Amino acid sequence: MIQLLRIELYKIFKRPRTYISFGIMTAITFVIQLAMLTDGKTFIGFAMQGINEQFDIQGNILNGYLVTYIILQSLLVQIPLLVALVAGDSLTGEANLGTLRLLLTKPITRPKLVLIKFFSSFIYTVLLIIWLAIVALFFSLLLFGKGDMINLKSETFIMIMQNDVMWRYAAAFGYAVLAMTTIASLALLLSAFADNSIGPIISTMGIVVVLTILSNLQIPLFNHIKPYLFTTHTIGWKGFFDEPVPYAAIARSAMVLILYTLGFLVTTIFYFNRKDIKS
Amino acid sequence: METIIETRNLSKSFKGIKAVDGISFAIGHGDVCGFLGQNGAGKSTIMRMLLGLIYPDSGSIFINGTEFGNHRRYLLKNVGAIIERPDMYGYLSGWDNLKIFAALSDMKIPAARLHEVLEIVGLKGREKDKVKGYSQGMKQRLGIAIAMVHKPDLLILDEPTNGLDPQGIAEMRALLISLSKDHGKTILISSHLLVEIEQIATSMLIIHKGRKVVEGPVNKLLHPDDSLVEVIIRADSSAVGRLSLSQWQKYLHSTEDTVLTFKMNPGNAPALNKWLVGENIDVLEIRSKHSLEEYFLSLTNDTIIKDRAI
Numbered sequence: 090m091i092q093l094l095r096i097e098l099y100k101i102f103k104r105p106r107t108y109i110s111f112g113i114m115t116a117i118t119f120v121i122q123l124a125m126l127t128d129g130k131t132f133i134g135f136a137m138q139g140i141n142e143q144f145d146i147q148g149n150i151l152n153g154y155l156v157t158y159i160i161l162q163s164l165l166v167q168i169p170l171l172v173a174l175v176a177g178d179s180l181t182g183e184a185n186l187g188t189l190r191l192l193l194t195k196p197i198t199r200p201k202l203v204l205i206k207f208f209s210s211f212i213y214t215v216l217l218i219i220w221l222a223i224v225a226l227f228f229s230l231l232l233f234g235k236g237d238m239i240n241l242k243s244e245t246f247i248m249i250m251q252n253d254v255m256w257r258y259a260a261a262f263g264y265a266v267l268a269m270t271t272i273a274s275l276a277l278l279l280s281a282f283a284d285n286s287i288g289p290i291i292s293t294m295g296i297v298v299v300l301t302i303l304s305n306l307q308i309p310l311f312n313h314i315k316p317y318l319f320t321t322h323t324i325g326w327k328g329f330f331d332e333p334v335p336y337a338a339i340a341r342s343a344m345v346l347i348l349y350t351l352g353f354l355v356t357t358i359f360y361f362n363r364k365d366i367k368s
Numbered sequence: 369m370e371t372i373i374e375t376r377n378l379s380k381s382f383k384g385i386k387a388v389d390g391i392s393f394a395i396g397h398g399d400v401c402g403f404l405g406q407n408g409a410g411k412s413t414i415m416r417m418l419l420g421l422i423y424p425d426s427g428s429i430f431i432n433g434t435e436f437g438n439h440r441r442y443l444l445k446n447v448g449a450i451i452e453r454p455d456m457y458g459y460l461s462g463w464d465n466l467k468i469f470a471a472l473s474d475m476k477i478p479a480a481r482l483h484e485v486l487e488i489v490g491l492k493g494r495e496k497d498k499v500k501g502y503s504q505g506m507k508q509r510l511g512i513a514i515a516m517v518h519k520p521d522l523l524i525l526d527e528p529t530n531g532l533d534p535q536g537i538a539e540m541r542a543l544l545i546s547l548s549k550d551h552g553k554t555i556l557i558s559s560h561l562l563v564e565i566e567q568i569a570t571s572m573l574i575i576h577k578g579r580k581v582v583e584g585p586v587n588k589l590l591h592p593d594d595s596l597v598e599v600i601i602r603a604d605s606s607a608v609g610r611l612s613l614s615q616w617q618k619y620l621h622s623t624e625d626t627v628l629t630f631k632m633n634p635g636n637a638p639a640l641n642k643w644l645v646g647e648n649i650d651v652l653e654i655r656s657k658h659s660l661e662e663y664f665l666s667l668t669n670d671t672i673i674k675d676r677a678i
Contacts, residue, residue, distance in 0.1 A: 096468050104459055187455025191514070194419045194451065194524075195472035196444040366421040 090201070097209040101175065107213075110171040111220055117167060118224045121160050122232055125151065129233075136241055152236030153229035154254045158330065160225045161261070165324070168265070169272045169297050170290075171217060176210040176276035177289035180361070184368040185286055193366055200358045203281070207354055210273040215266055222262050240330045247332045257334075261326040264343065268323040271346045272297060274353035275319075281361040284368060319349040371433075372397050372522055372554045373418065378427035380413055387413045389578040390427070395556060395571065397521075400548045402569030402586070402660075403558040406668055410578040411558045412452065415526050418556075419449050431522070445474055448520040450528055454511020458500030462491060462510050465499055466517060473518035485513040489543065505536035512543060516553070523547065525557045529564060537564060544568050566590070566660040576668045589663065596621060596657040597630045597637050602650035610647055616640060626652075 101107050125132070129151045180203075183189035192202065238254050240247040249257070275296065279289035300320035303311050315321050325342035328335045373395040380388040388410045395401045405411045416422040418429060420440045429436040431443045456465045466486070470477040486492045489509040499507065508528055515523055528544075529537050545568055547553045559565050565572070566586075573583040582589065601607060608623050619632040619640075630640065634656040644651050 092471060096471055099464075100457060100460070100468070103457075103464075186457065187453055188457060190416070190419075190421055190451050191449075191455065191469065192472065193421055194444065194447070194449040195469065196441045196474040197472055198441055363423070365423060366416065 090205070093197070093201070093205050094208055094212075097205050098212060101209055101213060107175065110174055110217060114164070114167070114171060114217065114221055115224050117164065118160055118221070118228070121163055122156060122229060125156050125159070126232060129156070149234055149236035150239060151233060152238065152251075153226065153231070153233040154236065154238035154249075154251065154258075156229040156233050157226045157258065158238065158240065160229070161221075161265075161326075164221070165301075166298070168217070168221070168269060169323075170294055172210070172214050172269045172273050173276040173290045173293040173297075175213050176206075176273035177280050177293050178286040179206040179210060179277055180280040181283050181286045181289055182280075184284060184366075187368065189368060190366050199362045203277070203354070203358045203361050206280075207274060207277055207357075210277060211270050214269045214273050218262050218266050218269065221265075222258070226258055238330075247330065249330065249332065257329040260329045264326040264329070264339070267343055267346050267350075268326070271319050271323065271350045271353070274350045274357070278353045278357045278360075281357045281364065316345075319346060322346050370397050371395060372399075372431065373556065374430040374433075375414075375418075376428045376430075378414065378417060378429065379425050380410075380417065380422060381425055386578050388417070388424070391575065391578070391580045392427075393573050393580060393583050395554065395573075397554055398548070398552060399571045400544065400555045400557065400569050402565035402572045403556055403575075404562070404565065404572060404664055405558075405575040409575050409668075411575065412526055414575070415449075415451060415524055415556070415558065418524055419447065419451065420444065421451070441474075445518070446520045447522045447524060448515030448518065449524040449526075450508075450511045450515055451524075451526045453530065454507050454514070454528075456499050456507065456510065456514075459498065461496050461498055462486075462502065462506075463495040465510065466495070466513055469514045470517045475518055477517060481517060481519075485517050488516075488546075489513045490539065504530075505532050505539070508532060508536070508540065509543075512540075516547065516551075521552075521554060523553050523555045523557075525555060527559055528557065529559055529561055537561065541568055562660045562664055572660075574664065574667055581667045590660055593633045594631060594663075595634050596662055597632055597634055597640070598653075598655050598657055599628045599630065599640070599644070599651060600653040601626050601628065601644070602652060604649050607647075607649045610649075614643065616643065629657075 133151050133155075180189070183192060193199065235251050237251050238249045240249060272293065276289055276293040279292045283289045283292075297320060300318045304315055304318050304321040322342035322345045325339050325346075328339045328342075371394040374393070376392050378388055378391045379386070391410075391414065403411055403415070413422060417424050418436070420436065432446070434443060436443055457468070460468070463482070466482050470482060483492070486495050489512050491506060491509055491513065494502075494506065499510065502510065508530075512528065515525070529540050532540060541564055544555060544557065548555055548568070557565070557569070569586050571583070571585050572589055574581045603626055608628070611617060611620055611628070616630065619630040619636070621629045621631040623629070637654055637656070641651055641654055
């Protein structure tokens with residue numbers, strides 16, 4: 090299994106298109122950092138208008154921690170897309186290349202192949218999030234310096250001491266890995282059903298966008314189904330920036346994501362194991 | 369002879385259309401079996417079923433006497449295959465592709481073996497080039513290298529000469545003959561090039577519209593005495609009359625203008641030529657028509673669909 094996984098990762102990281110995701114993420118992050126460098130003070134002044142009337146806040150408010158938080162908020166849609174680009178292509182990509190039939194004429198079971206594709210997508214997701222942590226957090230701290238972090242909410246704000254921030258980011262990035270793994274397993278499932286790569290990638294994004302809208306709609310009709318939508322829980326990482334941290338809610342959300350991931354994975358194995366390979 | 373592949377009543381439908389209809393056949397160890405059929409006859413479907421890519425609706429497959437269904441992984445260790453095109457990872461080198469698929473063979477294959485198969489298929493020196501830069505012939509040869517790198521006893525090759533130029537076809541033919549004779553491989557090969565099959569196959573399996581038409585050893589199916597020999601002569605109104613009075617009359621199959629067709633062993637052609645010249649009949653050309661082609665066309669004619677086995 091380890092050797093097969095190594096082969097899969099070798100294939101992924103030998104392919105130039107893999108690095109496009111890293112490039113896109115770096116570009117978006119740098120654009121936001123640049124915007125914050127030039128117009129950040131105006132933006133923060135506008136966002137804190139109400140707060141400044143009641144509180145006198147001193148110090149480096151526009152610091153690396155806050156900018157990283159803004160970047161993470163901005164990448165809510167982009168990261169799932171970048172994950173889907175690889176996971177959605179994992180089985181259909183082989184089918185399109187014609188290598189799927191060659192792979193399956195080798196003594197390797199189909200469930201094992203699906204598991205290898207899943208774990209390689211997981212590792213890719215981990216690396217993508219680590220890269221995001223480096224370019225967003227490291228460079229933001231380099232450009233904007235440290236300071237206490239202000240988490241602006243609609244009606245309140247939370248002040249987090251700077252020596253209390255780093256572990257929250259570590260936990261948030263860890264949670265993001267889990268959330269993105271759920272997206273990757275959905276893309277993998279759709280990849281098993283489809284015969285071309287574009288379909289699963291677009292379908293994954295379509296599902297994520299529609300369910301995210303449903304998760305955020307303040308309409309009573311949808312309130313009953315919201316707790317069951319995985320998109321309601323993919324933003325659970327924000328909980329680590331609340332005070333006190335809602336550990337129970339975060340654990341519940343993490344459990345929902347794990348169940349979805351396992352459900353998608355088991356369905357993929359079951360379906361792919363019975364599929365006729367005609368490509 | 370011990371069989372390496374055996375199928376019993378194999379059937380498969382796609383969307384209600386029968387692609388394979390109750391096919392049973394057996395291939396012996398060491399055979400080079402030519403697998404023939406028109407486009408859509410069901411050849412690729414059968415080959416894919418033999419490799420576990422497509423699941424049969426009913427029937428069974430046995431490889432080396434073991435039922436395939438529950439022992440797929442174990443049995444595939446001893447099988448190498450090319451199905452349709454040998455598609456590979458174009459962004460990787462030939463060496464990387466070979467190494468990857470060798471590693472998937474579930475056995476430790478030393479680098480020396482990779483060099484050896486590259487040598488056999490004539491790709492030595494080009495293995496570091498990216499596959500996307502390979503010609504079709506090079507890809508086919510790399511496909512063969514991948515199929516045989518783990519030293520399987522059985523090779524299943526679906527149209528391995530597809531897209532090859534005449535030089536490539538001749539090289540592939542020589543390679544397959546060598547794999548059979550020098551390395552003792554059993555080969556199931558499908559191809560549209562009947563001339564090629566005729567030159568390398570020791571047995572044949574012909575299917576039509578998902579059903580088996582005939583199977584058996586080539587020397588029994590294509591009896592040399594049933595070959596067609598075509599003689600083109602200069603126009604001679606008395607030639608046919610004189611032939612009908614000679615010992616060659618019993619071989620005369622048909623006549624059309626200046627083309628006389630004989631059904632006989634091609635070995636008799638020199639004697640026939642000698643007789644014609646002796647009769648002052650000018651012979652412009654003598655050629656042996658490809659017997660397999662004739663045979664195949666006669667069997668896959670829609671009016672003749674019945675199981676025949678030798």
